[in-house]
Amino acid sequence: MSPVWINLSYLVSAIFFILGLKGMTRPKTAVRGNLCGAIGMLIAIVATLLAAEVVSFAWILVGVLIGSGVGAYFATTIKMEKMPEMVALFNGFGGAASMFVAGGDFWLRTGDPSSSVIISTALAGIIGAVTLTGSLVAFGKLAEFQFIKKLKALPQQQIINAALAVLLLILVSVILNNPSSGWYWLIVLVALVLGYMLTISIGGADMPVVIALLNSYSGLAAAATGFVIGNTILIIAGSLVGASGLILTQVMCKAMNRSLPAVLFGSLGPAVDGPSADEVYTNVKSTSADEIAMMLEVARKVVIVPGYGMAVAQAQHAVRDLMNLLQEKGIEVTFGIHPVAGRMPGHMNVLLAEADIPYDLLLEMDEINSDIEQVDVCLVIGANDTVNPDARTNPQSPIAGMPIINVDKAKTCVVIKRSLSPGFAGIPNPLFSADNALMFFSDGKQAVMDIITAVIEG
């Protein structure tokens, strides 16, 4: 295929990507949108395979086969609860790929490359490498590997990070005058260390923000690679992804009332001067499945507020059954979804959709809060920080100002979790000893199934 035709194919591919993202604006068209994106990718790949400069196909074929196998295996076997981990891992692969492409292209160059090419190459290498190690750390933290937990940030972490960044700047100015592959790999090495250093000091609770940011980076790495090889589709697709990741990052920061720098460089762990759990939990009343069933049977409006615990317990199918049961009894059931409930944006929606719960019952935080006073029973399943009234009432709280679902304002609030242990933010929750709150200590799935049995029998 002649270069003009290849570039035209890239243009068509870009149009498919754009239409794909447009499709994602509504649940009904989202499957089609994703297919659009996949078709765009296929077009770009086939056009590239037909390019005159691709002469040996052995490596490519083997690589594609291995990659497809691994990718398909993960995609079809992964549990929905594990999505955050998977996205983190794949992100890293994307960054690594860009890093290798830029390195390979640099190796192949013989003439004196222009300075814009050198800078693009260095950028692709740096962003790609940071994405790789950063994503691996995020993956490890989300998967709660023990050895990751043991790795602690160094005492002067910020200074070390700054030093690494300065070192990178120096190396880039060196490679500008000595464009040799050796320098490229040194830059990559430093960037790999930097990626690790930057993420290792960020608390597990902030990993979703990190993942979204790294998502953005993997796009930017691809765009930089586009500048290296002078390819428009890499620039366009990379920019779209870059924008996407950045917006998700913003969404999360807003939902946690924190700034991005605060997430990336801020302190972590609970505020030392906060009230201790013993001070807070003075009035905790626990309840049973039978009692909950009785309350539900006289209720007219029930709101279920899920959190990360529902994902851990894989309780979504039991929740669906409970919903059906209550609906049959004429009780109005809706779901209150906090934007950062769970471990990635939209995490709860995916789980509930998996259990065939219609998405129009999944209401956003503001909608639920607007008439939560009318709700008879609010069923909190494995949510903690996202329903912590301290965020609203206690300006000293580390999560002060974070918008929450005001479950404490419902007529009765039932909280299902295994213990009084804290959520990801690591702080006690005064909701648990509120007058209108009852605790049901149990695993999320088991608890919901017990309630179902009690409702049926009662």
Place this chain on the structure above:
Amino acid sequence: MSPVWINLSYLVSAIFFILGLKGMTRPKTAVRGNLCGAIGMLIAIVATLLAAEVVSFAWILVGVLIGSGVGAYFATTIKMEKMPEMVALFNGFGGAASMFVAGGDFWLRTGDPSSSVIISTALAGIIGAVTLTGSLVAFGKLAEFQFIKKLKALPQQQIINAALAVLLLILVSVILNNPSSGWYWLIVLVALVLGYMLTISIGGADMPVVIALLNSYSGLAAAATGFVIGNTILIIAGSLVGASGLILTQVMCKAMNRSLPAVLFGSLGPAVDGPSADEVYTNVKSTSADEIAMMLEVARKVVIVPGYGMAVAQAQHAVRDLMNLLQEKGIEVTFGIHPVAGRMPGHMNVLLAEADIPYDLLLEMDEINSDIEQVDVCLVIGANDTVNPDARTNPQSPIAGMPIINVDKAKTCVVIKRSLSPGFAGIPNPLFSADNALMFFSDGKQAVMDIITAVIEG
């Protein structure tokens, strides 16, 4: 300035245009948005003036001076009611400019231009020329020049248009093989005739659609010129304008429930088999300012529905005074704005904003219709087709299916116009003889002032 810097300036200019359009999404930021656009334009112009290939400044200086003078004169003296005419005229100038640029560039070329350059040049010439004569006709029709009215469409208009289009295709294939300026001007000549022919047969009522479409064309002509001279800012800005015009066209077509082809090639004039005015106007009750004042004084909710007649009468300031008077008496006053009231989209909003009426009182059609039954007095000022219930009830009507403001469903409806003569669609309006409708035959401005006097005195 070196070409790289010029191109960078163009990029900055493009960013300003984009931010400008983003600013236009809210009334509060719109002024800033427009300024952004103007700054973008300034950057592009200054960068171009500094380009190495611009060596003689005499023509440019004189041209800019004349153009600025004329433009500023029109812009500062034109009456708000005359905006549609002015936009039509300026559109034409934009098209003509692109046509001349493409022609001038073609004249300058010495080598054999590539076929993509030739096609771009021909496209710029054709679109520019069609825009020029089309806009002039639209301008003439809107300004209601007598001689334009006398020009009638030829009997076999559509066939002639098709023939001209085919002729253009042939000429383009000729110029591809003989790239000489002579052929270019012949193409332009044919396109000028085509632009005239296409618009002369379209009814005055559809001129706003034509203007929006020509707006889009003037952008596309600029974009085509961008391809001719290999200039990115022309392509970007032209495409933005092209998209803008197309969307406005769609908005209007939807608001009239007509398809674009139906507007461009459809029949015009009233349906011959429709009921005559005499049949419709059997129950017309006319009223006086005093009577209207009495009704207003006991009303709690008043909705004012303006139409083209308010623009003709320049009644917007009187309307503002009436609104203030009624509000002082504790009466709730809102405005119901039909998307195609007047002679261009948003026409009424501009007039009412000119009279300092807050834009949050200007409600869109759907909003007004949703509880029009609660409205005590609906004051229709110079609107006709946009409040014609035939559109809703009579499937045979030429405007059948056009969404209207359901003023006939208000408790009382007062219609202010000078006579029973029809609106732009040229069909009688059964509203005028509805049981709950009263006619106040008078000039719009005079009528409102009379009502004000009556309210004050009563």
Place this chain on the structure above:
Amino acid sequence: MNTLLAFDEKTAETTEKVVEVVSQVVPLPLVIGLTILILAVFLGFELITKIPPTLHTPLMSGSNAISGITLVGAILVAGTEHGGFAAFLGFLAVVMATVNVVGGFLVTHRMLQKFKR
């Protein structure tokens, strides 16, 4: 040959020579122009569908002013060293485009000021 990778032993040299001659400006390839066109059209659609009906008249006159960007082309043609007929065409284009630009932005500004409050 590795042209898509922007790398090739033979062409590398030739390209460099040209870069000197045309001082880093290469005529915009058609496909690239089309790519920019398509991106801008999509962007335009997304931006403009967000503009409320209240502002449709200023939008029309404002985008009209933007279409006067062809003034850039007009200046290039009018300012050419070759002069003559082309420069005259350029002059006409400069006049018309300037009317469009100046008149368009000014009148839009006049209208929008009414919307400020």
Place this chain on the structure above:
Amino acid sequence: MNTLLAFDEKTAETTEKVVEVVSQVVPLPLVIGLTILILAVFLGFELITKIPPTLHTPLMSGSNAISGITLVGAILVAGTEHGGFAAFLGFLAVVMATVNVVGGFLVTHRMLQKFKR
């Protein structure tokens, strides 16, 4: 010289010669690349702010898959006639990018099917 007008007696000839050599492909000029980048970023912002929170997880995995576009670059490097170390790097890149692309689109599809009704 009239290079911005894509017209010039002397350069016209030189350009033509090069066009033959690099078979109509000229390396993407930096400014043009930046222009495309900026347009795509703006477009991305407009498109993605319209996506509802419900779909944010699939959006994340889907855009992840799109970032696998670097596979295009990987193929160009892995398929080079020069082979050796570069081809091996290309191979690694092909593997990783393919995992990203195939895994990303598939898992997004799996998730979105639940949202269909």
